[in-house]
Amino acid sequence: MTMANTTIGRAGRALAAAAALGLAGLSAAPAQAAGETVKPPAQSWSFSGPFGKYDAGQLQRGFKIYSEVCASCHALSLVAFRNLHEYGGPGFTEDQARAIAEDHKVQDGPNDAGEMFERPGRLSDRFPKPFPNENAARAANGGAYPPDFSLLAKARTYERGFPTFLFDIVTQYQEQGPDYIHALLTGYAEPKHGEKPPRPGLHYNTYFPGHWIAMAQPIQDGQVEYTDGTPATVDQYGKDIAAFMMWAAEPHMAARKGTGMVVLIFLLIFGALLYFTKRRVWSAVH
Amino acid sequence: MQGHSTYQPKGVAKWFEDRLPIVGLIHSSAVAYPVPRNLNYFWTFGGILTFMLVAQILTGVVLAMHYTPETTKAFLSVEKIMRDVNYGWLLRYLHANGASMFFIAVYIHIFRGLYYGSYKAPREVLWILGVLIFLLMMATAFMGYVLPWGQMSFWGATVITNLFSALPGVGTAIVTWLWGGFSVDNPTLNRFFALHYLLPFMIAGIVGLHIWALHHVGQNNPTGVEVKDFRKETVPFTPYATLKDAFALVCFIAFFSWFVFYTPNYLGHADNYIEANPLVTPAHIVPEWYFLPFYAILRAIPSKLGGVLMMFGAIAVLFILPWLDTSKVRSAKYRPMFQIFFWIFAANAVLLGWLGSRPAVEPYVTISRFSTFWYFFHFLVILPVLGLTEKTRPVPNSIADSVLGGAPATPASAVAAPERNG
Known part of the structure; x- marks a missing residue:
């Protein structure tokens, strides 16, 4: 919004609106995605299904990857340091979370002299952004804007198709986002048929819609050191960062699924009691 | 409608009833009201819909206490509800999935009416009030979907409001008037929020008329034959319909809960977890x-x-x-x-x-x-x-002939098996 307000203005937005209208198919123009998409292979996630929980060790590994590799470009602006020790998360202690917060410099102010200043982070702070604004982020990344990680695991998906999308209700499959993120990180490859990028600085990725992504392969085997014996491979990194991002996007999942089980058991018992009461009462008129 | 209240208050209740007969009204419409005894479970969706309307208003009022209808803050305020408000995730998922459940129930309700001819005389006004409720529901749901100010919110609002520009001559002026500007922007979000809060109460008002009309003409039933003998063909609303509706409602809430607690984003769109950006059009704009x-x-x-x-x-x-x-x-x-x-x-x-x-x-x-x-x-x-x-x-x-098996001049195969309400 801010960009639109400052740089593009009304005319631009009216044009965008008109473009949307065309894309919506009113003029029978096809609403095509940027190109063909390849379905990401489904991974096995500890947090899938009715009893699924985040694996605290995996979230801590994912957090390590985020801190050492991703955080230099990708923000995590909706997550607070206190979230790191909250129920259902990566399972840091409060002291560990505070130490992590203090490792980050957070801008505060203005002070009595009217100056902004930096101080060590507190538990109540959110993760500071790597760039002061979108323009700075684009300038540092060849024109591309590295997306904020906070909601990405819920903001990425792929089409499940018929009839799979119906089965998903029963199987409770909700992991398109993490599957896609894992696939993206492991999906860097040589372009098929020697295709050339549409503009320089793009990289071929099997799973990115349209295949040409601005981000170079961000992580290599062995780049992040694991101390718990987990293999330090890109495949494993992909799973761990995707799990971490799912937690960042849905931090209350453990509470949600736990509550759901209690609610369903209550409804089952209450429903059964109602059913038999109803039968008893109606038996008089049948 | 026959079979009215047998409510006979005494003492203070009688004193009150002589001055405002509201308890008698409730008694006659929710206790003594005669219900055709052959209704099947498709007739429980009226009660389910009433419940959904109340549930949407309750969760919605609490959400409104935490929501900010301003373009730079709306998306973040919804995320604050999801992350920092106590049980905010539950309120929002109940409300967002509740809209879908409301429509599932209303579509079943409408198709039941279509199948059993519930729109025919003397129920035309009852039916028309229902279609009005359906229209208001669609307007409410559309504006509610705009409030989180995600990509689908913004582009959905842009596409749908732009439809009015098709009207010859005045179209563009109407769209500008609807937007309160020259594109979907802060004034649009503000008025959508105001209307999204207003319309459910208008729905509640028309639901009142819908139920009034229903209680005046009486319910249709699977045979489509009007009640002739109240003693033989109807049962009092309470306890019969109350218990049956309650059981159906609990089953429906269990279905609802499955989505809220296990697949809360199944019915939504991933693009709505990206903040609205007027410069980037989603690949597919889907309502x-x-x-x-x-x-x-x-x-x-x-x-x-x-x-x-x-x-x-x-x-x-x-x-x-x-x-x-x-x-x-x-x-x-x-x-x-x-x-x-x-x-x-x-x-x-x-x-x-x-x-x-x-x-x-x-x-x-x-x-x-x-x-x-x-x-x-x-x-x-x-x-x-x-x-x-x-x-x-x-x-x-x-109905008695159909239910009690005394099939008159009809071949045995012609009338479907007697409706059993168990």
């Missing part, structure tokens, strides 16, 4: 599932104005349905040809929904046109003609 059949009709017509008129016409035709269906027989149980066309219509409606989710390319466009044609053909041609030409099965003389 929520409950609008898809109407969206398919909109896109099926090559002219924009034509599409808009057909889309609104698809709902307008429901208003005159009581006069389009010429058959004297209400229930599809005794109308073999109508039954076939009913199921074709239902399948076609689902097909339209699927087509609405597809991009506007071949072969979907051509199929959409056939499907749209059939939607209107069903109402405007099949129903009037069928009522005059169809050979119906013998209708039982009374």
Whole structure:
């Protein structure tokens, strides 16, 4: 919004609106995605299904990857340091979370002299952004804007198709986002048929819609050191960062699924009691 | 309607009743009210819908306490609800999924009315009030979807409000007036929030009239035959209908809970977890599932104005349905040809929904046109003609004949198995 307000203005937005209208198919123009998409292979996630929980060790590994590799470009602006020790998360202690917060410099102010200043982070702070604004982020990344990680695991998906999308209700499959993120990180490859990028600085990725992504392969085997014996491979990194991002996007999942089980058991018992009461009462008129 | 209140207050209650007979009113409409004894479980959706309306208003009022209707803060305020408000995730998922559940229930309710001819005399006004509620629900749901200010919120609002620009002459001026500016922006979000808060109370008002009309003319029933003998053919609302409705409601809440607690984003769109950006158009702009059949009709017509008129016409035709269906027989149980066309219509409606989710390319466009044609053909041609030409099965003389097995001049195979409400 801010960009639109400052740089593009009304005319631009009216044009965008008109473009949307065309894309919506009113003029029978096809609403095509940027190109063909390849379905990401489904991974096995500890947090899938009715009893699924985040694996605290995996979230801590994912957090390590985020801190050492991703955080230099990708923000995590909706997550607070206190979230790191909250129920259902990566399972840091409060002291560990505070130490992590203090490792980050957070801008505060203005002070009595009217100056902004930096101080060590507190538990109540959110993760500071790597760039002061979108323009700075684009300038540092060849024109591309590295997306904020906070909601990405819920903001990425792929089409499940018929009839799979119906089965998903029963199987409770909700992991398109993490599957896609894992696939993206492991999906860097040589372009098929020697295709050339549409503009320089793009990289071929099997799973990115349209295949040409601005981000170079961000992580290599062995780049992040694991101390718990987990293999330090890109495949494993992909799973761990995707799990971490799912937690960042849905931090209350453990509470949600736990509550759901209690609610369903209550409804089952209450429903059964109602059913038999109803039968008893109606038996008089049948 | 017969069988009215037997409420006989004493003491303070009588003193109060003489001054404001509201307890007697509640007693006559929710306790003594006579219910046809042969209703099946499709008749429990009225109660379920009332519950959903109340649930949406309650969760919505609390959400509004935490929400900020301003373009730079709306998306973040919703995320704050999801992350920092106690049980905020539960409130928001209940409200967002609740909208879908509301529509699932209302579609079942409408198709029940279509199947059993519940729109026919003397229930035309009851039916029209229902169509009005449906229209208001769609307006409310559409504006509610804009509030989180995600990509689909913004672009959905842009596409739908732009439809009015198709009106000749005044179209552009109307769209500018709707937006409160020259694009979907802060004034649009503000007024959508105000209206999203207002409309549910208007729905509640019309629901009151809908129930009033229902209690005046009495419920239809699977035979479509009016109640003749209240003593033999009806049961008092409480405890009979109350318990049956309660059981159906608990089953529905269990279904609802499955989505809220286990697949809360299944019915939503991933793009709405990206903050609205007027400079980036999503690859596919798709409305929520409950609008898809109407969206398919909109896109099926090559002219924009034509599409808009057909889309609104698809709902307008429901208003005159009581006069389009010429058959004297209400229930599809005794109308073999109508039954076939009913199921074709239902399948076609689902097909339209699927087509609405597809991009506007071949072969979907051509199929959409056939499907749209059939939607209107069903109402405007099949129903009037069928009522005059169809050979119906013998209708039982009374509900009692149908329920208690004393089948009169009807062959045994003609009347379906007696409705058992267990």
